[in-house]
Amino acid sequence: MxxxxxxxxxxxxxxxxxxxxxxxxxxxxxxxxxxxxxxxxxxxxxxxxxxxxxxxxxxxxxxxxxxxxxxxxxxxxxxxxxxxxxSKIAQRRLSLPSVGRLQASDNEHDQEDLIDKVYNSLKKENLTQFSLGVPAQSMLPIAKLNKGIVNVIRKLDDGGTSYEPAQGSINLRRSIAKWSMEFEGQLTEEDLVTTSGAMNAIFNCLLAVTKPGDTIAMETPVYFGTIQIAKSLGLHVIEIPSHPICGIDMDALKKVISKIDVCCFTANFSNPLGSLMPEENKIELVKMLTERNIPLIEDDLYGNLYFGTNRPKPCKAFDEAGIVMWCGSFSKTLAPGYRVGWVAPGKFKKKIIRQKLLQTISTPVLYQEVIADFMEHGRYDHHLQNFRNKLYSNCFQYQRAIEEYFPDNTKISDPQGGFVLWLELDKRIDTASLFDTAIRQNISFAPGRMFTLQDRYHNCMRLNFALEWNERIHTDLKRLGTIVKNAF
The missing domain is CATH 1.10.10.10 (Winged helix-like DNA-binding domain superfamily/Winged helix DNA-binding domain)
Known part of the structure; x- marks a missing residue:
């Protein structure tokens, strides 16, 4: 029963x-x-x-x-x-961009003239700057930062005119260390060195761990500034394929790992693809490089600009041996012109501080203290939340406009953070030539050829969506779509 x-x-x-x-x-x-x-x-x-x-x-x-x-x-x-x-994926009409090929820089194609052309065009008045990788001033807390400058000058005994220790502002380093708890970072102010932006941090990291003739692995497509630094230091570059959603192709990296002396990757929202490496891949990457004692320079410039519920962890969060050199900056989130960045260089800290002392003696203290002051009492977090919401909305608006006004065979990235879109157009289009046509109509973008050392991405472009969405932006995207359609 x-x-x-x-x-x-x-x-x-x-x-x-x-x-x-x-x-x-x-x-x-x-x-x-x-x-x-x-x-x-x-x-x-x-x-x-x-x-x-x-x-x-x-x-x-x-x-x-x-x-x-x-x-x-x-x-x-x-x-x-x-x-x-x-979701953006739910009603997505256009395909994702193609994945690049594994390729070494044996047959390099110079990109410097194209980079110079794009940057020189920025002097032109009334230009819609889809090409520049910085947010519009209207999206930044400029008034609050200006007020902070006045407050900091009053607090500093010397008004910010004296040298500081080469490691950087203790207040800023402490603020970054506290804030890193957001992604379970176990950093202290002693683990950090301030720099003149993220590119200066990456340069110092490469200088510390490489010599001319060494081989560096970086994703493809990749930010052209990183390529230029590697070239200036005489490094041999291997470009690792990167998927527009999940980032670095781990299998491709494993094929060439025996040839690699150093890696430089953007695990969180790469530029220009906007891809996000899954956490399990980050763990695998750090473990693989640790076993071979290969340093990883991590460019986490866009890590705070996530569209999900939580900030993704950097590879640094899984680094127990000190081989990951975690680089960041406030240039993309707060104040591009302040040129304030940082690096947590792990076991290479002494060398980084020594190099900084030789190059610049110290970084200007004023702007470091202004940012440290801004980070107090949750003001930075509040700004980031509003900024991320705007970027997320902008990404929708841009994608809708591109789907409506660009050719049907256009492929477009689906970034999960950051503020750049990567477009792959018809193979018959050369975006370097298209750039000249767009400039004459006061529209600028970054041609795809800038983001590689190889002879590829001629039919690609990068667009910045960290601009206030308005009728002009909408109209200029429509005009750019027409320019692309007329290129056939």
Whole structure:
């Protein structure tokens, strides 16, 4: 009798479980149909959990299960403190860009003239600068920073005119160390050295761990500044294929790891692809390089500009041997012209400090103290939250415009953070020539050829979406799409 009772109870539980499962799947299916049919558009906000609960007379847990089901299929995505939104992937019409090939710099193609041309064009008035990798001034807290300058000058005994220790401002280093707890960073102020921006940090790292003729691995496509630094130091470059979503191709790296002396990667929101390396790949990468004692220079310039719920950890978070040199800057998030960056150089700290002392003696203390002051009391976090929301919205707007105005065979990246888009156009298009046409119409972009040492990416371009979205930006994207269509 007891046996029968237990069987009956089990059957009842199973029935209730099936009923509950069918409810959450039913809700998920209704929302999915609205997304697929276009009733709910790309970027639209879903009703809150409470609203859906009342609509279908179910428990909150059932609604959560429905949302998790939709999220697992990339139909919706959550945004910090904002709710759930229709995912970019859900209604994506254009394909992702192609993955580059594994290639060494045996047959280099000079890109310096093209880089000079792009930067010289920035002097032109009334130019829409899709090419420049910095945010618009209107998106930065300039007034608050200016007020901070006045406050800091009053606090400093010398008004910021004296030398400081070569390691950098103790206040700023302490602020960065505290803030790194956001991604479970176990850093102290003694682990950090301030620099004149992220590029200065990367240069010093390469100078510390390489000699002319060494081989460096970097992703492809890659930020042209990193390539230029490697060339200036006489390094041999191997470009590792990078997927537009998950970043570095680990299998490709393993094929050439025996030839590598140093790696320089952007694990979080690479420039120009915007890819994000999965955490398990970061762990594998650090372990593989640690076993071979190969230094990793990590450019984490865009790490704070994530579109998800949490800041992704840098590779540095998994570094126990001190081989990862974690580089960052406030240039992309706060004040490009301040030129304030940092590096956590691990076991190479003494060498980095010695190099900095020889090159610059010290970095200007004023702007370091202004940023340290701004980071106090959560002001930096508050700014980042607003900034990320704007960038996330802009990314939607740009992608919609590109899908509407560019040729149907255009391929476009789907960045999970940062503020650049990578476009792959028809193979017959040369974006270096297209650049000249666009400039005559006061539109600038970065031709793809700038982001490699190889003879490739001629039909690609990078666009900056850290500009205030307005009618002019919308119109200029439409005009740029027309320029591309007329290039055939």
């Amino acid at each position: 007891n046996n029968k009772k237990k069987i009956a109870e089990d059957n009842l539980l199973a029935y209730k479980s099936m009923k509950k499962e069918s409810l959450y799947l039913k809700i998920a299916h209704i929302i999915e149909e609205q997304i697929v049919s276009g009733t709910m558009q790309l970027g639209d906000k879903l009703p809150s959990l409470r609203v859906v609960q009342k609509m279908y007379h179910v428990s909150i847990n059932t609604v959560k299960q429905a949302f998790l089901e939709l999220e697992s299929r990339s139909l919706i995505e959550s945004r910090p403190r904002s709710g759930y939104f229709v």
